[in-house]
Amino acid sequence: MLNKLSDTIYYLSNQDDKERPTLGLVCGDQFSLIIDAGNSPQHAQDFLLEIEKRNVPPVKYVVITHAHWDHFLGMNEFNATVIVNNQTNEMIKEWQGFSYDDRSLQKYVTANQMSPICMKVLQTDMTNRERFKLKSPDVIFENTLTIDLGNKLCILERIKSTHTDDATIIYIPDEKVVFLGDCAYGTTTNSLFHYKQSLLSPMIKDIQKYDAEMFLLGHESICDLNEMNVYWEELTAANQAVNSTSLEQAMKSFKEENNREPNDNERFFIKAFVNDRNIQSD
Template identity: 75%
Template sequence: MLNKLSESIYYLSNQDDRERPALGLVCGEKHSLIIDAGNSTQHAKEFLLEIQNLNVPPVKYVVITHAHWDHFLGMNEFDASVIVNSQTNELMKEWQSFSYDDRSLQKYVSQDLMNVKCAEIIKDDIPNRNDFKLNSPNIIFEKTITIDLGNKVCLLEQVKSTHADDSTIVYVPDEKVIFLGDCAYGTTTNSLFHFKQALLLPMIEDIQKFDAKMSLLGHESIYDSDEMNLYWQELTAANQAVKSKSLEDAKENFVAEIKREPNDNELFFIQAFVNDQIINS
């Protein structure tokens, strides 16, 4: 069931147990725009069925927020122009070259080109896989592009990100709603989850220039401005405390600077920043 944010903005909630991110829908007077295409053809079909129950203009555009499989493998199901930034376009080319039969999937998993969960979901949720080929995007932009849906404008911009270098956000100015995809999350390198310290503050600056009352993150629910500001504050406080590969030093720094013990979220972030120090050492 779609969640309604306003008369023109809806979203389908994430499903963590099925590796499904939240999918967005913005409706203008003439056209509608979708944010992210889902992790499979089945995910996309379920989203489209929900949209059919609404009295909204036809979907003309699908924006892919970044080139991680769970955000684009459903794109073939949409009779619409797929929009990506140029970096996302280059990263998706590998997936366009893939075959999706069982033998090929096993090969990609063994070569670390695809994780086991991805292969399992493809097997379960993409039928007729022997003939499946991922389509190419239709509209490729550099840095930023504006899409007019008819009395409803969407601003698309590639931003700095601690999650993926090709991250795109979608901002709806008149509603003050921003779709962040996964850009505000960390990432995993060599089995270590980490936030990229060097990109944290530039990312926050990129995102906070948009006046957003509501933010939708790819694998969570809607955040209002107070909740989003708290998220940034906790990330920033944890980041400031980490100056080396020592978790204990970071905890001590946090207490010395903030004058209290870190909460559970901040402890998680501190460990992630320590992991970044380890990875970059």
């Protein structure tokens, strides 16, 4: 079901059991814009069916927030202009060269080019896989791009991110809403989950310069300003406690700096920042 955030903004909630992220819809007087294309053709089709139930202007644009498979593998289903930043475009090229039959998918999983969950989703939600070829994006921008949907501006910006090197966020000024994709999350390298410590403060700065009151994230759906600020505060406090590869020292530093024990979220973040130190020291 399509959730209504305002008269002009809707979203399809994430489904963790199907590895489906949040998808967004922004409507202007003339056109509509979709945020992320889904993890498969079936995900995209399900989204389009929900959009058809609403009396909204025709979809003219699809913006991909970053080049992780669950956000773009449905893009062939949209009769619209697909927009990506230049880094996302380069990363998608590998997937354009892929074949999607069972034998090829297994080969990519064995070579760590594709996750087993991705293969499973595609085998379930991509028909005619033997003939499937991922299309190329239509518009490639470098840093920022502003789109007018008809009395409705959408500001696209590539920002620094603790999750990926190619993050794009979408800000709708008159609604004070920003779609973050997965940019505020951590990532996994060599089986270690971590937040990129050097990019945390620049990322928060890039996001907080926008006057936003509601935030849509790829795998939590929606947060208000207070919830987002708590998230930033916990991440920042955890980050400041980590100055080495020692988890024990980081926990001790946190307690000394904050005069309390870290909560569960902060413990998780501290471990992730220590993991990042270990990755950077390898």
